[in-house]
Amino acid sequence: MRTDRDYSKLLVPGLVDFHVHVGERIAGFQLRDGFADLSKVKGLAGIGVFVTEEASDPLSVKLARMRKDAARNYPGKVFWHLTPVQTVIEDLIPLLAADTDLKFYTTYKPAGLYRSYAEIERWMQDLEGIQPRMLIHCEDDEIVSESSEKHPFRQPSDHCLRRPELAELKAVERILELAVKHDYPVHIVHVSAPRGALLIREAKKHCPKITCETAPHYLLRNEKRLQGKNAHRWLCSPPFRSEESRGLMVELAADGYFDLIASDHCPFSNDIKDMYQNDLPKVPCGIPGLQSMISDLYLDLVLKGKLSPEQLIRLTMTSPAALMGLESADQYQLSDLISQASEPERSGNYSTC
């Protein structure tokens, strides 16, 4: 059903993107966008940015540097998601503030980011008194390893078989158990499997502190994009899912299963991705999305009657702002934010915002 309404004159508080990778190196690769690039996005009122500790760059030093970089180059509000790798709890606690929380991964062993469920539970216990929110990337590493062994990475679409929905479901289930057991504020990032969203809704009944997000690509794209020309440039984890899953995800979004939609903006240059075109396990995973998120959701979901404009505003503006305490008095016309529609092939490949 297509609506006849044009909502482009609606006044909105501005995009607040909870999940943005910008201005850092990930697994040895420099991201394509810096804070100055984000300043070009009109109506971007706030961002949640990841700071991942590296062997050569202690978390405290890296956070201080990124704070300075953001203050100099990006006029909007910033919240910081911290991933300690070597930093121990005594040194982490002084870094925690009103504008920070934590991010852990149940996968990515080679990059040194992997945390076992037992480790994550220990962090919950050790942080019991202050309970900073914990963002969790949920893909069960054992299932990913087994699936990857079964399905060698010969073509980009193998990514879907190597990181199946089952891996996400297992990790989501385990993390939710821990959140409920310790009454801990856990935020599940980039939910891509519909059954994961169902599990989260059930767990919320026992622990209302649990929140979750999905990303635009799980609502708008499917695994077919990982076939054909330049498919390696579209690799991200979790991977795009089946058309059936994508359709269900849209229905769940409309039914209020997600607290927010965040882009998981994670752009790498084509040069870097193409360098590993014939060595797929080495292609850095991540795609951009921040610059076209509102346009894409508006054109593909709101105008087609699948999501109401109020839902779009809640999921991409007010709800993430409330979660990060970034509310601002700014107002924009929705048309200002949807003028940045980008041609899909181009937006998937790189970004300078």
Ligand SMILES: [Zn+2]
């Ligand atoms: Zn991410």
